[in-house]
């Protein structure tokens with residue numbers, strides 16, 4: 151039994167909390183996790199955590215936003231109740247697929263197709279508009295252009311006023327008082343259009359295009375989530391198989407990223423007949439390192455599927471954008487990935503592998519998120535077996551998916567908690583060879 155330690159389970163995965171507490175030999179702490187009628191999360195810690203080492207178990211998946219907020223409020227409640235240290239245990243780390251803005255193959259930030267499809271003549275990676283500087287020609291550029299247009303409009307208004315013509319004035323909220331089309335016309339005139347143009351108002355609105363080079367920013371939600379956790383008071387994070395291991399660098403508190411690989415490897419050794427003759431397959435380039443680590447350490451062959459998310463032909467959505475590099479003919483193929491969400495990736499990969507002659511296809515995935523109709527997709531797919539860990543609650547998935555097998559991660563997290571609590575090294579839990 152471990153002393154002076156408190157384990158609090160969030161609503162995301164009560165069974166995992168029970169397993170962890172069972173291994174540690176302590177009961178889960180008494181907490182009240184509920185909601186007000188309006189939907190706001192309510193947390194009450196119903197026992198003392200003063201000077202205690204607190205571990206809060208909350209996984210991603212399911213109602214991920216609710217679970218995240220519940221975790222943040224629980225961390226904050228423990229800190230204000232004088233906990234000595236608060237560790238957030240996130241078997242599946244929420245938002246870790248959104249740790250950075252997406253980049254295209256050329257290394258430029260991804261933009262929406264309306265901008266991406268523009269002719270690239272003269273495109274540079276310089277920001278547009280550039281930062282205004284002394285002596286810089288400002289015509290047609292950002293704020294300076296807006297100022298010039300404003301000055302022109304004011305001058306024009308003064309002339310019209312002195313001629314006795316009616317002049318449109320903006321109300322206090324800054325919008326012109328006339329109808330919407332007129333308002334937008336005058337607004338777009340100030341920034342994007344030549345005011346002398348004769349094009350009709352509605353076509354101007356419909357034909358609005360962002361300025362070339364303008365980047366439609368994608369939120370860096372992963373960074374925000376890292377900041378929210380530390381801001382709420384987390385002193386330490388324990389997680390498993392982060393989608394992007396570099397995400398740890400977004401934190402200024404310790405992050406222990408445990409590996410699910412030992413569990414996957416031991417499943418292969420124990421359950422796949424003649425596994426040395428099987429081929430480990432990564433369903434996309436992003437997971438190649440993960441899959442090769444397993445293949446190399448077990449002396450197995452490796453193949454790679456090149457995955458392109460956008461289908462090129464509407465008539466062949468399933469295979470047109472996937473290509474196998476390697477040979478799986480008459481062999482068992484073992485797909486390795488960090489997570490399955492819609493399960494599109496693994497089911498399409500399985501179809502391709504069977505088409506390429508694989509005799510059997512397994513998918514071994516650390517995080518079985520399996521959202522929406524993922525289970526139906528798996529049931530109807532060429533996959534023979536899908537093996538996931540219970541980093542996300544699998545009880546409902548298990549009921550609906552006869553192909554699913556679940557590996558227990560509770561004891562791995564319990565051991566990590568025990569070691570962190572006693573100040574012992576947990577590097578042994580990172581080893582997977």
Ligand SMILES: O=P(O)(O)OC[C@H]1O[C@H](OP(=O)(O)OP(=O)(O)O)[C@H](O)[C@@H]1O
Nearest residue numbers: 436437487488489490491492493494495
């Ligand atoms: O079940 P699905 O909905 O198909 O999602 C699963 C895929 O998504 C993730 O990769 P992602 O597509 O984010 O690309 P990356 O590996 O290049 O980051 C993950 O590594 C899987 O390959």
